[in-house]
Amino acid sequence: MKIPSEKNALREIERRLGELFELPPARRWQADLHGQADAVVELGPHVVVVEWKRSGTAAEVSIAAELARNHAVALGEGAIPLVAVPFMGHVGRDLCRKAGVVWLDLSGNALISVPGVRVWIEGRRNQFKRVGRPSSAFAPKSARIARWLLVNPGRWSTQREIAQATEMDEGFTSRIVAKLEDDELISRAPEGSIAVLNPDLLLDSWKEDYRFSKHQIVRGHVSARSSDSLLRLMAERLSSAEVRYAATGLAAAWLLTHFAAFRTVSLYLGELPSHSLMERLGVRPESRGANVWLISPNDDGVFHGSAEREGVSCVHPVQAYLDLTDHPERADEAAEHLRDALMNWHSNVQ
Numbered sequence: 239m240k241i242p243s244e245k246n247a248l249r250e251i252e253r254r255l256g257e258l259f260e261l262p263p264a265r266r267w268q269a270d271l272h273g274q275a276d277a278v279v280e281l282g283p284h285v286v287v288v289e290w291k292r293s294g295t296a297a298e299v300s301i302a303a304e305l306a307r308n309h310a311v312a313l314g315e316g317a318i319p320l321v322a323v324p325f326m327g328h329v330g331r332d333l334c335r336k337a338g339v340v341w342l343d344l345s346g347n348a349l350i351s352v353p354g355v356r357v358w359i360e361g362r363r364n365q366f367k368r369v370g371r372p373s374s375a376f377a378p379k380s381a382r383i384a385r386w387l388l389v390n391p392g393r394w395s396t397q398r399e400i401a402q403a404t405e406m407d408e409g410f411t412s413r414i415v416a417k418l419e420d421d422e423l424i425s426r427a428p429e430g431s432i433a434v435l436n437p438d439l440l441l442d443s444w445k446e447d448y449r450f451s452k453h454q455i456v457r458g459h460v461s462a463r464s465s466d467s468l469l470r471l472m473a474e475r476l477s478s479a480e481v482r483y484a485a486t487g488l489a490a491a492w493l494l495t496h497f498a499a500f501r502t503v504s505l506y507l508g509e510l511p512s513h514s515l516m517e518r519l520g521v522r523p524e525s526r527g528a529n530v531w532l533i534s535p536n537d538d539g540v541f542h543g544s545a546e547r548e549g550v551s552c553v554h555p556v557q558a559y560l561d562l563t564d565h566p567e568r569a570d571e572a573a574e575h576l577r578d579a580l581m582n583w584h585s586n587v588q
Contacts, residue, residue, distance in 0.1 A: 239365045241324050247290050248277045251322045258357045275309040284352050285317045294323035296442040297421050299330040303337035318352055325364040329446040375417040376447040378537035383414050384444050387434040388556045389543040391583050394431040437583040450564035453535050456511045457528035458521035469503045473550040475519050482508030484544040484551045487565045490558035491572040493547040495579050498568045504531040506540050555580040
């Protein structure tokens with residue numbers, strides 16, 4: 239389905255608000271011509287301040303949430319800030335929750351909470367998917383740049399420096415940097431150097447696109463007294479076999495913060511886990527009851543920023559955080575704790 243024009247989108251938003259509240263809507267104004275919101279809709283005693291964006295990316299939702307909140311404060315009268323997009327992904331929903339704004343999308347989902355009324359609709363599919371593969375700055379190889387920027391937050395660097403640090407062609411680096419700049423995820427100085435001034439927004443944008451399942455994962459089982467002893471056993475055997483590795487997921491979260499016990503040991507390997515390597519590691523292939531995940535990454539960039547923790551090679555906290563989104567057990571809690579503890583970024587630059 240084609241994304242409607244702003245005028246038609248606002249009409250549809252107004253109509254849907256009326257249906258959800260079961261009240262006849264009355265629009266007070268629309269169009270951001272004088273610092274106003276895109277639309278202000280009266281629904282009985284409720285006044286809803288609407289900010290519409292043609293995309294539900296983390297960057298667009300973050301901007302819209304701030305605008306809606308500011309317009310609602312300026313309007314007063316208990317105005318309710320609302321963000322509307324064609325389809326709201328899980329990252330956008332979380333951003334709205336953290337910003338204290340309500341939202342709806344034109345695909346039929348919504349989370350609106352006002353005095354006396356709570357509307358929560360989820361599970362409707364994206365009705366506005368693009369045909370073909372959309373360009374992204376977070377494809378496996380492209381994401382090396384986002385990873386480097388997040389490992390070095392606030393640092394001003396030239397594109398050549400970034401290309402060399404990420405082991406990528408300068409032309410390819412230039413295209414990805416331009417995409418990040420178009421999406422307002424990085425800043426560029428007059429002399430051309432770039433930096434990320436809002437690391438949280440860049441990480442949220444990457445998380446929206448990231449899929450751990452795109453890596454090649456071999457699941458197996460190894461008998462061990464505990465998960466910690468299993469992790470160290472795997473590290474010792476991989477080092478002995480001279481195989482590059484780095485712990486990720488729950489095992490990495492434990493090494494980095496000692497938050498929450500874990501059962502599954504997830505390890506990136508620098509080579510495909512062959513039959514002979516599996517035997518040497520003592521891993522018995524098994525999907526059900528697996529306690530070891532051997533992962534062949536879709537790009538070696540996952541190893542960038544890795545370091546030894548307590549004698550075990552571990553991915554950078556940014557990589558561990560992304561990978562936790564598709565892990566079992568207490569992965570969600572571990573991800574939030576990891577982010578709060580090790581990714582509490584500030585906006586001051588170097």
